[in-house]
Amino acid sequence: MTQNVQIGNTEVYSTPLGLGTNAVGGHNLFPNLNDDTGKEIVRTALTNGITLLDTAFAYGMGRSEELIGEVLKEFDRSKVVIATKAAHDPAKDGAFNNTPEFLTRSVDEALERLQTDYIDIFYIHFPDETTPKNEAVAALQKLKDAGKIRAIGVSNFSLEQIKEANQEGFVDIVEDEYSLIHRDAEHELLPYLKENTISFVPYFPLASGLLTGKYERNVTFPPEDLRSKKPDFQGDRFNAIIDKVSQLKLIAADYNTSVAGVVLAWYIKNPFVDVVIPGAKKPEQVLNNAKALDVHLTEEDYQRIDKLFS
Numbered sequence: 001m002t003q004n005v006q007i008g009n010t011e012v013y014s015t016p017l018g019l020g021t022n023a024v025g026g027h028n029l030f031p032n033l034n035d036d037t038g039k040e041i042v043r044t045a046l047t048n049g050i051t052l053l054d055t056a057f058a059y060g061m062g063r064s065e066e067l068i069g070e071v072l073k074e075f076d077r078s079k080v081v082i083a084t085k086a087a088h089d090p091a092k093d094g095a096f097n098n099t100p101e102f103l104t105r106s107v108d109e110a111l112e113r114l115q116t117d118y119i120d121i122f123y124i125h126f127p128d129e130t131t132p133k134n135e136a137v138a139a140l141q142k143l144k145d146a147g148k149i150r151a152i153g154v155s156n157f158s159l160e161q162i163k164e165a166n167q168e169g170f171v172d173i174v175e176d177e178y179s180l181i182h183r184d185a186e187h188e189l190l191p192y193l194k195e196n197t198i199s200f201v202p203y204f205p206l207a208s209g210l211l212t213g214k215y216e217r218n219v220t221f222p223p224e225d226l227r228s229k230k231p232d233f234q235g236d237r238f239n240a241i242i243d244k245v246s247q248l249k250l251i252a253a254d255y256n257t258s259v260a261g262v263v264l265a266w267y268i269k270n271p272f273v274d275v276v277i278p279g280a281k282k283p284e285q286v287l288n289n290a291k292a293l294d295v296h297l298t299e300e301d302y303q304r305i306d307k308l309f310s
Helices: 035-046 063-072 100-114 133-145 159-165 189-195 207-212 235-254 259-269 283-294 299-309
Strands: 018-020 052-054 081-086 121-124 152-155 173-177 199-203
Touching: 018 035, 035 052, 035 063, 035 283, 063 081, 063 100, 081 100, 081 152, 100 121, 100 133, 121 133, 121 173, 133 152, 133 159, 152 159, 159 189, 173 189, 189 199, 207 235, 207 259, 235 259, 235 299, 259 283, 259 299
Parallel strands: 018 052, 052 081, 081 121, 121 152, 152 173, 173 199
Antiparallel strands: none
């Protein structure tokens, strides 16, 4: 089994594979979600070696946190790592708010929805335009001192904003977009985090399914499908990605796993990545992703995958 990872310099330890829960209660993000299925997705993760659940107020405007809170009661709380986020202010029509007052209130409200007395990782979900980032993080540091949160995170911050937030060295973890097909973070962001012992969690690690091997060339998406607007799903770029993914099928066969399993194993071996959090809309997908914990790539295969997508 893969070793647990330490989050920053904190006492929080997680499996290197977590669960992204935007499809658990995220009725504002996905049509036709079923809350019981959402709870089963969480249960499946926790009973199959995944300890970190990544949620946010924005997933269903608190609904995701509520569902996780219900399932949490069935498990030993000390063995589960809960990460949640806030920035969308309902009092301002969902505009981003990073003020100390808003973040303090958001933590208290999240604790109620999750029915727990501490949150392992709390992220500022998005930067607002006015709050000095070190002041926002200082408010979270007070909550950390009070035992309400155990690790401080920021998400969707630029490198400059992360540096401003981390002036006192209070930032423990950063969550941002990064995948085999989106690698800009490797130039400056990831080396800075490494140097400052800040953990990194990439979101969209499977690139909306592009890195799972489920698509063929020349597939088209109807205009109402979000994918039809994304450059990754269009024209030559889409076909080039699909061609590279098809080469992963051979590597996956060597490890007796799926393409997604090999891709997730690449993140787990990646020295810049601490926890990878693929989402799931069905319990079976969680089971499939959990198998990646048992896929140990050789250095040669890790480099092969790395070069294929560089």
